[in-house]
Amino acid sequence: MSDGSRYYLTTAIAYANNKPGLHTLYEVVGADVIARWHRMKGDDTRFLTGTDEHSINIAQSAVDEGRSAREFVDEKVAYFRTAEDALAIAPDRFIRTTDPDHIRAAQEMVRRAHANGDIYLGTYEGWYCPNEGFRNPTDVQETARGTICPNHPEVPLQWLTERNWFFRLSAYQERLERHFAEHPDFVQPDYRRNEMLGFIRGGLEDFSISRERTPGGWGIPFPISEDGASALLEDGTWDPEAGVIYVWYDALINYITGAGFPDDPEAFARWWPADLHVIGKDIARFHTIFWPAMLWSAGLDAPRHVWVHGWLLAAGGERMSKSRGNFLDPNDFVTAFGQDGARYVVLREVPFDRDAEVSWDSFVRRYNADLANDFGNLLNRTVSMTNRYLGGERPAPRAGGDSPLGEGWSDTLRLYQDRLEGCLLHDALAELWEFVGGANKVVDAEQPWALAKAWKAGDEAAGERLRGVLGDLLEACRLVGLAVAPYMPSVTPRVHAQLGFAYGYGSDGNGGPAILEDLAWGARAAEPGRVSAPEPLFPRLDVEESGKDDGPGKP
RNA sequence: GGCGGAGUAGCUCAGUGGUAGAGCAGGGGACUCAUAAGCCCUUGGUCGGUGGUUCAAAUCCGCCCUCCGCUACCA
Numbered sequence: 001m002s003d004g005s006r007y008y009l010t011t012a013i014a015y016a017n018n019k020p021g022l023h024t025l026y027e028v029v030g031a032d033v034i035a036r037w038h039r040m041k042g043d044d045t046r047f048l049t050g051t052d053e054h055s056i057n058i059a060q061s062a063v064d065e066g067r068s069a070r071e072f073v074d075e076k077v078a079y080f081r082t083a084e085d086a087l088a089i090a091p092d093r094f095i096r097t098t099d100p101d102h103i104r105a106a107q108e109m110v111r112r113a114h115a116n117g118d119i120y121l122g123t124y125e126g127w128y129c130p131n132e133g134f135r136n137p138t139d140v141q142e143t144a145r146g147t148i149c150p151n152h153p154e155v156p157l158q159w160l161t162e163r164n165w166f167f168r169l170s171a172y173q174e175r176l177e178r179h180f181a182e183h184p185d186f187v188q189p190d191y192r193r194n195e196m197l198g199f200i201r202g203g204l205e206d207f208s209i210s211r212e213r214t215p216g217g218w219g220i221p222f223p224i225s226e227d228g229a230s231a232l233l234e235d236g237t238w239d240p241e242a243g244v245i246y247v248w249y250d251a252l253i254n255y256i257t258g259a260g261f262p263d264d265p266e267a268f269a270r271w272w273p274a275d276l277h278v279i280g281k282d283i284a285r286f287h288t289i290f291w292p293a294m295l296w297s298a299g300l301d302a303p304r305h306v307w308v309h310g311w312l313l314a315a316g317g318e319r320m321s322k323s324r325g326n327f328l329d330p331n332d333f334v335t336a337f338g339q340d341g342a343r344y345v346v347l348r349e350v351p352f353d354r355d356a357e358v359s360w361d362s363f364v365r366r367y368n369a370d371l372a373n374d375f376g377n378l379l380n381r382t383v384s385m386t387n388r389y390l391g392g393e394r395p396a397p398r399a400g401g402d403s404p405l406g407e408g409w410s411d412t413l414r415l416y417q418d419r420l421e422g423c424l425l426h427d428a429l430a431e432l433w434e435f436v437g438g439a440n441k442v443v444d445a446e447q448p449w450a451l452a453k454a455w456k457a458g459d460e461a462a463g464e465r466l467r468g469v470l471g472d473l474l475e476a477c478r479l480v481g482l483a484v485a486p487y488m489p490s491v492t493p494r495v496h497a498q499l500g501f502a503y504g505y506g507s508d509g510n511g512g513p514a515i516l517e518d519l520a521w522g523a524r525a526a527e528p529g530r531v532s533a534p535e536p537l538f539p540r541l542d543v544e545e546s547g548k549d550d551g552p553g554k555p
Numbered sequence: 556g557g558c559g560g561a562g563u564a565g566c567u568c569a570g571u572g573g574u575a576g577a578g579c580a581g582g583g584g585a586c587u588c589a590u591a592a593g594c595c596c597u598u599g600g601u602c603g604g605u606g607g608u609u610c611a612a613a614u615c616c617g618c619c620c621u622c623c624g625c626u627a628c629c630a
C-alpha cells in the first residue's frame with residue numbers, strides 16, 4: 001500500500017580518519033533497518049549515510065604520511081564502503097563531504113547566512129596545536145614546560161588569534177526553546193532532549209564557522225571575502241585568503257545536500273525536512289541546536305526528529321576505539337556471525353537508546369540462544385515434521401480465531417511496529433522473539449509426532465489437527481521470517497525458500513508487496529506449496545572456539 | 556561545583572507502598588519433530604549504605620557512598 005508517503009533518514013557521517021569499527025557502524029546498521037522497514041511498508045524512502053572528510057586531523061595525518069589529503073580519505077572511504085557492504089548497508093546515496101554538490105551546498109549555506117546578517121567577522125583565539133589545530137581549553141594541560149596537548153606532549157602549544165566568521169547562534173535561543181516546547185519529540189530519548197534543553201537555557205554563544213589556516217588548505221573554500229564580496233577569483237579558483245569553512249558547519253550540511261540542495265529544488269522540496277537523523281550521543285548538540293539554527297538562518301526547516309543512540313562499550317564500560325585497541329572489526333564480526341547474524345546480535349544486544357557493555361561472549365550467547373536455538377531450530381523442526389508427516393505438502397494455517405498463534409500474532413506485530421518505528425530496535429526484536437517462544441511451546445503442547453502416530457492408526461481427527469498445527473507453525477515461521485527482514489535481509493528469502501513461498505523484495509527492501517499486508521496472519525494461505533529439505537539457518541557457534549578469552553579486541 | 560540518570564539473582568535488566576521478577580548462564584527431569592536444540596522444574600538476591608515515615612518500603616523522605624551523562628568550537 002504505497003500511499004506516496006516519503007521517509008528521509010540519515011546517519012551521522014563517519015569521520016574518515018581510519019578503518020571503521022563495529023561501534024561506528026552500529027548506528028548505520030540501525031538506520032539501515034529503519035530504512036528497510038519503511039521501504040518494505042511501501043514508503044518512498046531515502047536513506048543517506050557517508051563520510052566526513054574535512055577535519056584538520058585528517059589533513060595533518062595525510063601530511064604525516066606524506067600524501068595528499070584526498071588520497072588519504074579515498075582510502076578510508078573504501079574501508080567504510082567495504083565494511084558496509086559486508087553488513088548489507090543499502091543507502092540510497094553514500095555522501096562524501098568532498099563531493100562537488102556538497103561543496104556547493106555548504107557554500108550556499110554560508111551565502112544565505114551572510115545575506116541574512118547571521119554571520120559576522122570576529123576573532124577566535126585559543127591554544128593551537130600544530131598537529132590538531134585549536135584545542136578546547138578543557139583538553140590542554142598546564143605543565144612546567146608550558147601548555148601542552150595531551151596527545152602530543154612534546155609539542156608546545158601556541159596561543160593564536162584568528163580572524164574568523166562567527167554564526168549568530170545567540171539570535172536563535174528563543175526560537176530553539178520554542179521549537180523544543182512545540183515539538184516534544186524533536187529530540188529523543190527524553191533524557192537527551194532534557195540535556196539539550198538545559199544547554200540552550202544556559203545561554204547560547206555564537207560560534208566560529210571559518211578557519212584561516214588548515215594543513216594544505218584542506219576544507220571547503222569560504223565563499224565570502226572579508227569585505228563581504230565573493231571570494232571567487234577571476235581565474236575561477238577561490239581566494240585562499242578567505243580561508244575554509246569550519247568542518248562542523250560543513251559536515252551538518254550533508255543532510256540537505258543529500259536531499260538535493262541547492263542544485264535540485266524539486267527533489268529538495270520532496271525530501272526536506274528529513275524525518276529522522278540518527279546520531280550518537282557525542283554529537284547531539286550539533287544536531288539539535290546548531291543545525292536547526294543554521295537551517296532557519298537559510299530559510300529552511302529543521303529536521304523532524306533526531307534520535308540519539310548510545311554506544312557499544314568494552315568490558316569495564318570503556319569506550320571502544322582504535323587507539324585503545326578494544327574495538328571489534330566489522331569484517332571479523334561478519335565472518336563469525338554471518339551478515340544477518342552480525343546485524344541481529346548487535347542490534348539485539350545493545351539497546352538503541354542507551355549504552356551497553358558488550359563482549360564477544362555476550363554476542364555468541366545471544367546468537368546461539370535466539371537465532372540457532374529459538375528461531376532457527378523452530379523453522380528446522382517445523383519443516384522437518386512437514387516433510388516427515390505430510391510428505392512435504394504445506395498445509396494452510398487455521399483461521400486466526402481457531403489458532404492460539406494466529407490470535408496472538410496481531411498484538412505481536414503491532415508492538416513490533418511500534419517499537420521499530422519508535423527507534424527501540426532492541427525491543428522490537430524482543431517482541432518478535434516472545435512470539436517465537438510461544439511457537440516452540442505450541443510444538444511441545446500439541447506433540448505433532450503423537451498426532452501423526454494416531455492419524456496413521458486411523459484417527460482422522462488427529463490428522464486434521466496435525467495439519468492445522470503444522471500449518472500454524474509454518475505460518476509463524478513465515479511471519480517472523482518476513483518481519484525480521486529489515487534486520488536480516490538475506491535470511492528472509494532463505495526462510496521463504498524452505499517454506500516454499502516466493503519472495504519478491506529486492507536486496508535493499510524495495511519492490512515487494514507492502515509488507516503490512518503480507519504480515520497478516522494467513523495472508524498467503526491460499527497459495528499451495530511444498531516445503532524444501534530442512535537446512536539449518538544459523539549453525540550453532542561454539543563459545544570456546546569463537547574466542548572466549550580474547551575479549552572484543554581479538555575475536 | 557551545577558543539572559540529570561543509575562546502583563535489584565553470575566550477566567543484562569523489569570518492577571514506584573502490600574508475601575522479591577524475566578531472559579541468558581548454571582542444575583535436574585520428562586519427551587523426541589529438531590541445530591544434544593525445544594519443553595517442564597529448579598539453584599541463586601539481607602533490592603548500594605544508613606536513619607526516618609507507615610500496620611506495611613526495592614518502591615516515599617533525609618543523609619552518605621559508588622558509577623554514568625550534560626556542563627560549546629578534535630571530530
